[in-house]
Amino acid sequence: MTDVAADDLDAFRGEACAWLAENFPASLRGGQDPTRAPGPQVLTPDQTLWKQRMADKGWATPTWPAAYGGGGLSAAQARALQQEMDRTGAYNPMYGMGLMMLGPTLLEVASEAQKARHIPPIVRGEVRWCQGFSEPGAGSDLASLATRAEDRGDHFLVNGQKTWTSGGQYADWCFCLVRTDTARKHAGISFVLFDMKTPGVEVRPMKLISGASPFCETFLTDVVVPKENLVGPLNGGWDIAKRLLQHERTGISGNAKPAAADVPLAELAKRYVGLDAAGRLAEPDLRARIAANDMAAHAFQLTAERVLKETKSGSPSAGSSILKNAGTRMGQERDELRLEILGMAGIGWEGEGFEDGELRAVRTWLAGKATTIYGGSQEVQSNIISKRILGLPESTQG
Amino acid sequence: MAILTEEQAMLRDMAKGWAQEKNPVAAFRRMRDSGAPLGYDPVAWREMAQMGWAGVLIPEDHGGSDFGYLSMGLLLEETGRTLTASPLLASAVAAASTLRLGGSDAQKAKWLPTIAAGETVATLAVDEGPRHAPGQVALRAERAGDGYRLFGAKRFVLEGEGADLLIVSARTAGDPGDLEGITLFLVPGDAAGLTRARLSLADCRGAADVFFDGVALGDDAVLGTPGEGFALLDKALDRARAGLAAEMLGAASQAFEATVDYLKTRVQFGQLIGSFQALQHRAGRMFMELELTRSTVEATLAAIDAGSPDAPLLASLAKAKAGETFNLVSNEMVQMHGGIGMTDAHDAGLYLKRARAAEATFGGQAFHRDRYARLKGY
Ligand SMILES: Cc1cc2nc3c(=O)[nH]c(=O)nc-3n(C[C@H](O)[C@H](O)[C@H](O)COP(=O)(O)OP(=O)(O)OC[C@H]3O[C@@H](n4cnc5c(N)ncnc54)[C@H](O)[C@@H]3O)c2cc1C
Numbered sequence: 001m002t003d004v005a006a007d008d009l010d011a012f013r014g015e016a017c018a019w020l021a022e023n024f025p026a027s028l029r030g031g032q033d034p035t036r037a038p039g040p041q042v043l044t045p046d047q048t049l050w051k052q053r054m055a056d057k058g059w060a061t062p063t064w065p066a067a068y069g070g071g072g073l074s075a076a077q078a079r080a081l082q083q084e085m086d087r088t089g090a091y092n093p094m095y096g097m098g099l100m101m102l103g104p105t106l107l108e109v110a111s112e113a114q115k116a117r118h119i120p121p122i123v124r125g126e127v128r129w130c131q132g133f134s135e136p137g138a139g140s141d142l143a144s145l146a147t148r149a150e151d152r153g154d155h156f157l158v159n160g161q162k163t164w165t166s167g168g169q170y171a172d173w174c175f176c177l178v179r180t181d182t183a184r185k186h187a188g189i190s191f192v193l194f195d196m197k198t199p200g201v202e203v204r205p206m207k208l209i210s211g212a213s214p215f216c217e218t219f220l221t222d223v224v225v226p227k228e229n230l231v232g233p234l235n236g237g238w239d240i241a242k243r244l245l246q247h248e249r250t251g252i253s254g255n256a257k258p259a260a261a262d263v264p265l266a267e268l269a270k271r272y273v274g275l276d277a278a279g280r281l282a283e284p285d286l287r288a289r290i291a292a293n294d295m296a297a298h299a300f301q302l303t304a305e306r307v308l309k310e311t312k313s314g315s316p317s318a319g320s321s322i323l324k325n326a327g328t329r330m331g332q333e334r335d336e337l338r339l340e341i342l343g344m345a346g347i348g349w350e351g352e353g354f355e356d357g358e359l360r361a362v363r364t365w366l367a368g369k370a371t372t373i374y375g376g377s378q379e380v381q382s383n384i385i386s387k388r389i390l391g392l393p394e395s396t397q398g
Numbered sequence: 399m400a401i402l403t404e405e406q407a408m409l410r411d412m413a414k415g416w417a418q419e420k421n422p423v424a425a426f427r428r429m430r431d432s433g434a435p436l437g438y439d440p441v442a443w444r445e446m447a448q449m450g451w452a453g454v455l456i457p458e459d460h461g462g463s464d465f466g467y468l469s470m471g472l473l474l475e476e477t478g479r480t481l482t483a484s485p486l487l488a489s490a491v492a493a494a495s496t497l498r499l500g501g502s503d504a505q506k507a508k509w510l511p512t513i514a515a516g517e518t519v520a521t522l523a524v525d526e527g528p529r530h531a532p533g534q535v536a537l538r539a540e541r542a543g544d545g546y547r548l549f550g551a552k553r554f555v556l557e558g559e560g561a562d563l564l565i566v567s568a569r570t571a572g573d574p575g576d577l578e579g580i581t582l583f584l585v586p587g588d589a590a591g592l593t594r595a596r597l598s599l600a601d602c603r604g605a606a607d608v609f610f611d612g613v614a615l616g617d618d619a620v621l622g623t624p625g626e627g628f629a630l631l632d633k634a635l636d637r638a639r640a641g642l643a644a645e646m647l648g649a650a651s652q653a654f655e656a657t658v659d660y661l662k663t664r665v666q667f668g669q670l671i672g673s674f675q676a677l678q679h680r681a682g683r684m685f686m687e688l689e690l691t692r693s694t695v696e697a698t699l700a701a702i703d704a705g706s707p708d709a710p711l712l713a714s715l716a717k718a719k720a721g722e723t724f725n726l727v728s729n730e731m732v733q734m735h736g737g738i739g740m741t742d743a744h745d746a747g748l749y750l751k752r753a754r755a756a757e758a759t760f761g762g763q764a765f766h767r768d769r770y771a772r773l774k775g776y
Contacts, residue, residue, distance in 0.1 A: 139736050144667075144668075163737070206741055207742040207743070208740055209742055209747030211742070273529070285768060340764070343527070343758050344528045346754070347599050347601060348597065349599055351598045353595055353607055365754075366747070369729075369733075369740060370740050373733065373740065377733075378733070382676065395675065
């Protein structure tokens, strides 16, 4: 980086710092972020104000073009902004699949009209998106999907079933993979967008092992999708889906960061296990494993930072598979260690006798089991690494 | 597989038939969804008792069959397979063992016959914090006239909500952490000054915190020698740990078999997912771990039956190994099932939750690694 660029960055940092000081409501400082569950959010007036201000500024999507309401920042500026937000204790009020996956993909492949229509509401956190990819018979082998879209002149007629649709019951819109050619597998898939209120769209929520019901089976019966909602070329959906999944993986590995409300393992262990006379955690076995997880997190964080710097645009690549597997493994180990530290308090389900943090640890642990399954399972990522990155030959056994 | 006597083979077959046909995982799920306050189905427990299962460790002259720990292990393994929730472990293993090992003739005559019949549900009330630490006893037993008064609390007492009899470790001398000065007491569940708070656990088994506010007991409530209760408790706990390890082995075995079945049915990329070597090797590893676990469980139960001095070391080995294996298998069960394994409607989550709860009960892997090393002198 040249000195001029460094000066510019310092100037931007000062600007960001001043804007945050003025605009991030003091009452939200050090408090808890509002829930990021897929359901309706109940925001306090100050949380609403913060969301509004970030929407106006475009800083929830800092690198997206200003023309669509984004922040128009460079990757380096966005990093500086994030650091300043972390320092201030400010959180990003926007979240969800539109922000994490669809938006970045549309910016790369969609038509001008589609971008103008769909990007601004994502920037402002006004439209909730869901992902209609998986089907009962098409999970890891996503390209075997069978949901049909028939060409009916000015529209497609869509019939089939999607499943594991996260937030399907709350979503306003769906980005969906459909089969437009039955003769070809990958080259017969198209990427379409539809309004979840379209007649023929029916969702049935399913309960997860964590007790929450964040996802659905989605049934599509004679759903009319206007042709203008086809993204990219007809039968060109697979490449778009692959690109979107890279963004998804990068987002999932970003979730490796523990929630702000969760006490770090070492602090938790000090409380539940205690210290010995020399000030070390009283159980050497547990101490060593907490240190190992801490080191895994540290190495992961350094890698994530390095990848971000090395890919100039900050845009994800095949390396997203490495980050996803490393981040989710480390996160799952952390969740297991947290339960272990808590002992019997780490198997509470609800009600009296448990602290909030204890109950949250159990639900977080259970929900976290999905991170090695969705976004392309851990096994599928390992296949991508060995085949696409390492160039190892196709296995005769898959 | 251990060489079983004819009696043991019959017992195992009976248990297998009952668990798989009358008490499959679906029965556990029904119990859970009905919000059963005790954490088990009393009708199923009555059936188990009628088959004599609650008396397997109880001498014949007190109404039991005295079949021994290997036999009890078979029952726990078979009922563990289907996640059957019952007081078998707390009452018929942990409490019955403590009474048998340390009770006076009068105490045994009073309690063992009804425990054997399943009419009395008894349990050990040991831990005072969330992490298993049987020496950390702060609950006080104060001398009062001819007897004692108990003050303090026990946490996470298995079947604590419904137990008719609690065997409580209390401090009669020394400080928390001292192994001397601990005395065991037999406390009837309806004693004045005893209150309970039911706990809702992820695995839906029965547990409660129990509070003692001046519970008055006579001298005849002392189990074993006053002040020397820890040795008795430790011995009884090893029997409970061995029993729990057998239950975990059963649960892990069924979770494994269900997973292998899925590998043989689910198709992706035009082939059975079981044809992927990445999954085959992990299935092979799980099978190996289950075999290792079985050896440790059977050796522990046999050592207890034989009165071997190795029993404590083996109990820690078996409990640690079973914890490791059950965690591995239940995690893999979810992972290898993909999305469906994350749904509440599938059984994978039930095994996952039970694995964690069983791991934390009577000492987890770290506790038992430490104890194993100490017993080996390092
Ligand atoms: C909480 C949650 C939320 C989700 N949200 C969404 C959503 O919003 N939208 C959406 O479209 N989908 C969603 N999914 C679905 C998710 O993407 C799929 O579950 C995933 O792709 C795996 O597919 P599957 O469940 O059919 O498992 P399967 O593909 O049947 O896999 C079963 C097992 O086989 C393994 N396996 C498969 N192929 C191979 C191979 N070649 N080599 C080695 N191992 C292999 C898998 O890794 C897995 O362990 C969600 C899933 C979960 C759990």
